[in-house]
Amino acid sequence: MVHQILFIIFGLICVAGAINLLVQRHPINSALSLVVVMSSLALIYLLLGAEFVAAIQVIVYAGAIMVLFVFVIMLLNAGAEERTKGSHIALLMGVPAVTVVACVVGWIMVSQRHEFGEVGISPTNFGKTEAIAQLLFKDFLLPFEITSVLILIAIMGAVVLGKKES
Amino acid sequence: MVPLSWYLTLSAVLFSLGVLGFLLKRNIITIFMSIELMLNAVNLTFVAFARYWSDHGLKLALSGHVFVFFVMVVAAAEAAVGLAIIISVFRTRETLNVDRVNLLKL
Numbered sequence: 001m002v003h004q005i006l007f008i009i010f011g012l013i014c015v016a017g018a019i020n021l022l023v024q025r026h027p028i029n030s031a032l033s034l035v036v037v038m039s040s041l042a043l044i045y046l047l048l049g050a051e052f053v054a055a056i057q058v059i060v061y062a063g064a065i066m067v068l069f070v071f072v073i074m075l076l077n078a079g080a081e082e083r084t085k086g087s088h089i090a091l092l093m094g095v096p097a098v099t100v101v102a103c104v105v106g107w108i109m110v111s112q113r114h115e116f117g118e119v120g121i122s123p124t125n126f127g128k129t130e131a132i133a134q135l136l137f138k139d140f141l142l143p144f145e146i147t148s149v150l151i152l153i154a155i156m157g158a159v160v161l162g163k164k165e166s
Numbered sequence: 167m168v169p170l171s172w173y174l175t176l177s178a179v180l181f182s183l184g185v186l187g188f189l190l191k192r193n194i195i196t197i198f199m200s201i202e203l204m205l206n207a208v209n210l211t212f213v214a215f216a217r218y219w220s221d222h223g224l225k226l227a228l229s230g231h232v233f234v235f236f237v238m239v240v241a242a243a244e245a246a247v248g249l250a251i252i253i254s255v256f257r258t259r260e261t262l263n264v265d266r267v268n269l270l271k272l
Binding site for chain 1: 213
């Protein structure tokens with residue numbers, strides 16, 4: 001029961017933050033509401049017993065990536081966005097289409113809920129950093145090393161793209 | 167106990183809102199943030215299913231967490247490169263409105 005109440009609270013905060021992201025005109029307000037969405041998602045991960053994932057969600061997503069976003073918004077001095085013809089067409093076509101898709105998916109989930117079963121507060125020794133590290137450095141060692149190369153390429157790409165042309 | 171379908175529905179709603187933001191917003195940075203929202207929604211599905219399959223062996227279940235880790239690494243790399251591209255677009259065009267950025271060529 002407590003679990004369900006906590007899920008509903010954090011889920012509502014998530015959805016409210018996501019809607020606020022769409023409604024706000026100024027990008028800095030959108031960025032801050034995205035931080036709210038990511039933080040409450042981290043709490044939902046804790047409800048699912050994913051301690052490590054919740055920690056890196058806060059550190060990497062809500063911390064590092066969003067700081068980068070806010071930094072770029074301030075660097076470019078981004079103002080409020082203007083409405084154009086293209087955005088009116090997207091409003092007319094996009095909102096009904098996305099609403100229909102969300103309703104169909106939600107209806108399938110609710111009508112098939114007995115097929116899926118339930119998840120509770122985690123047992124001990126699930127989602128611990130040690131167990132994930134064992135898996136990451138044994139079974140997924142090659143993908144892990146490849147991601148380090150990917151990060152290196154991303155750093156070099158960011159430097160090359162951000163460099164001023166002389 | 168929370169039904170798994172609640173988590174999946176929340177994930178679907180967040181993903182839909184991300185798609186909507188991608189379609190509606192005209193600021194290139196906000197569009198980029200909508201993509202991050204969609205990635206987060208997918209991550210929620212991974213973690214929910216990881217918890218759901220935790221009775222079928224720890225290794226199978228924790229693979230979901232490892233996958234979320236990789237998604238976050240790719241998202242971080244994507245954010246770094248994407249924001250560098252936005253800065254370079256702003257330098258040449260002096261605008262962040264996607265309607266005015268309709269050519270790849272400089």
